[in-house]
Amino acid sequence: MPHSIRRIVTGHDASGKAIVEMDGPAPNQKIREGTGFISTLVWVTDETPARMDLRADRADRTMGVPPPAMGSVLRVVEFPPVTKAAESVSQADILKVMGVSDSATNGQPARHAFMHRTKSLDYVFVMSGEIDMLLDDSEVHMKAGDIMIQQGTNHAWVNRSSGMCRIAFVLIDGIDPLQSQQQ
Template sequence: MALSDNIRRVVTTIDGDDKAVVLFDSENPHNFKRQHGTVSRLFWVTGESPADIAGTADRAASFKGIAPPVGGSVLRIVDFPPTPPEVEKLDANYQQDHIGELSPKRGLPPRHPFMHRTRSVDYALVLFGEIDMLLDEGEIHLKAGDILVQQGTNHAWVNRGTEPCRIAFVLIDAKEP
């Protein structure tokens, strides 16, 4: 089954008359094709906690990166296509060479070329498909309807199936353990 590329984003706010109104209602404009066919759709970003809910700016428009801003949060949906066999042949340090500070925690050899981590609490809801999350030791198989709470762990996403997997993520900045 092909996943729809058109995901609607609706953002509401309080206007100058103190009324609830729609700020944005359109197909999500912040879509990024990443390595090996993965598509990341960024919906909203906060840069502080408690979040600033005033203003009319598109809080996702200028954000770059994976991890949330210090004190902030990120909402995104990621489509993971089946992982191509050539990925297993990449150097295990592939992510370290490409994402720097998001590389696996120092001192631990990466188990997979896509191994990475963010200093965040991540809420992940599998919307469609199945995927394996590799950890430093072991792995967990997730399927549609499963919810994962991840607390700053080294991990890699591997889709060993034949269908894409879609996951909604909320990343919230956290302290290092």
């Protein structure tokens, strides 16, 4: 059974006093059938600077992995231990579920079916468990308490442990580093 994520959103009342506007389980939780992946969309902004005067639930939407143009995403993902069945899914199918184009690997052969790349600056916080982050030709083992800053790199997340791994991701729309290097 997935763990709910308590989400607390603050704001201001009509007189400008700080208040709690929302306090409860983050309502946008998706369980990927047959994979064990659980993704909870916690908050989304559609602009920079971010508007903080909106009363609507900014996570009440369907979207893929990348943030909106000029926006940001806060998402928590629970990664189950990898299985042969999960690794046998085609990269095209995985990229479709993620909402990432097939050019996300920049034309390079994928090291792993989960390889993808977003045009975003990602702050990655391992909350519990452990996971391996694969790059094109290397990898990094991460465990609870580790933080990574990912700058638009090709990567995959693979949980080779025996337990779940929970990671919080903040993705901020950015300029594609490969395109900016070519200019």
